[in-house]
Amino acid sequence: MMSAGSLQIMLNEGQPVAEHRPWRRVVVTAEIWNALLEGLAGGAWTMLGLWGETGMAHLALREDSSETMIVASLPCPDGRFPSVGRIHPPAQRLERTMADLVGLQPAGVPDHRPWLDHGRWPVRHPLGAASPPMGLLPPYRFLPAEGESLHQIPVGPVHAGIIEPGHFRFTANGETVVRLEQRLGYVHKGIESLLNGATIDQAARLVGRVSGDSTVAYALAFARAVEAATETIVPDRAHWLRALMAELERLANHCGDIGAICNDAAFALMLAHCAVLRELVLRASAACFRHRLLMDCVIPGGVIADLPADGVKTIQGLIAEIRHQFPPLVELYDNTASLQDRTVNTGFVRPALIKQFGCGGTIGRAGGRAFDARRQPGYPPYDQLEFATPVLTESDVNARVWLRIHEVEQSLSLIDQILQRLPAGPVRVELSSPGQITEGLALVEGFRGDILVWLRLNADSTVSRCHPRDPSWFQWPLLEAAIENNIVADFPICNKSFNGSYSGHDL
Amino acid sequence: MRKLLFQNLLRSPLTIPAPAPSEAALAELAAKVDQAARKRLGRSLSIREVDAGSCNGCELEIHALNNVFYDLERFGFHFVASPRHADVLLVTGPVTVNMKEALERTYTATPDPKWVVAVGDCGRDGGVFAGSYACVGGVSAVIPVDLHLPGCPPTPMQLLQGLLALLQAQDSSQGS
């Protein structure tokens, strides 16, 4: 383990990039890059993101002990870079994606299978030196599982419920899952390519649709990255209204998830009641901001519109109603032995794995990792609000349910505080236009975990490159671990307790 | 649990009254409904939802159709797990290139007579994702579509009105 602050010291030797805000981006040599990877593999820091563009690999890191965040960029003129995934497995899928989209090859890895590219697009390396496809890719090779009396169960991409598409390949021994291998990429929409050259308005709409259930959090992360790049100061009231929307989004999703998880244990009563709560949140959101999911309500520079005159009253009414209806549901969950029988000890993920993957959100916090981007690095107005970060260590489905329950209560309290102390004033400003190339980075806590957005703006304020990273990247792989040694029939409830985003991951 | 169930018996239902079917949807359907299909499907429709690359926003609102406010099942609609049991395919998303084949196969697996409802601005023409190398752009570019329900995402009320138009279109021709 390295000493506190060693990330800073290590990067002092690199070339800082001007106009990258609010944290530093540093161009490093292969030597520093390799030293960074060793720190990463040794657990000295956490990977926040890994992405590429032609001739350059970017690695975003966070050192927990010193709370430093940094982007290290390695020039790779020959299109290759020393693989991160080789010594730090959480990077593997991200690297396969870099190879698919940009054409950057991680050197030294055994797994060269494509990830998002299923061999169907009319173009190869769409984010790099785009070229026509080379013809059919060989059929996707799932990892072999050897042993007596094993059988395979392929599921998807089209699933039985109203859920997003993806493929799961189970290897089972009787009822018990020996291995799950995911294959994702079915909903890849080419969002990063669409973002290249987009105006800020167009880009905001696109990033707000990376994962519809987290539209507020994505729009907020994008807005904050743009505002960092352009050094735009957002009015106070906008910060508070953004937090209000973000907590409404968290509330709606957590209510929906608690019900859906219980429903997968055949306890439909919880789903019915939780769905009512969710609907009440969406209706209040629509009454206040004219969109049930609050799409396009957070914009670079502020928020699209102020609360209507009766807005505070509407939301206070909502909070009172949920405070009235929610506790009996919690009690019901707590007192139903047949339900707990399905959730306790099911889908366990080792906390060490959670830490290694930098897995955030309720999955992370239900497994001992206290990280919450609202607190660290933090952003307004959360620095002025009182809230605890609930953390559990059991790391099973039950803990993930309880974490959501605690966060529902937490969001109710946050909304209360916001409504009481909402500052007056304007809710948006014009973005500054620096007239030169600028870069911005933001990390925002969505209901699913921390969302990272990095971008570079051209001198005319169009987007030169933008990379949104969904929390699911560091959660999907852990689902493979969670299901091991569980029975096949418990997969849906494990999966629901994760609720990874396919769209956010596939981009 | 008993307490909760008992309370539910006593309080008035949350379910909204049935809305009128959407005029726009009725107009789009008028030209398309064929008599034989109407007879066979009756007033009960099984729906298979297919996400063909959505951002998942449309799914959230389709889910909401099942909550007690909208209670889709009271109209005879029912979500099923297999296309082989379905009368209606409810398709969302800009149809990603990676989902095109799965969508085609789902369509083929659905027995005739069948309906395809394209949900959302994405389902109509690709929405904000139109023009991407990874999207086909609009459900009708891949399979024949009977009804479009635009919106980003359409609200449960808009979805409900559209689906009711589907029922009405069958009903009105059954008498004729």
Ligand code: SF4
């Ligand atoms: S129409 Fe809107 S909500 Fe629906 S999938 Fe497309 S972007 Fe998402």
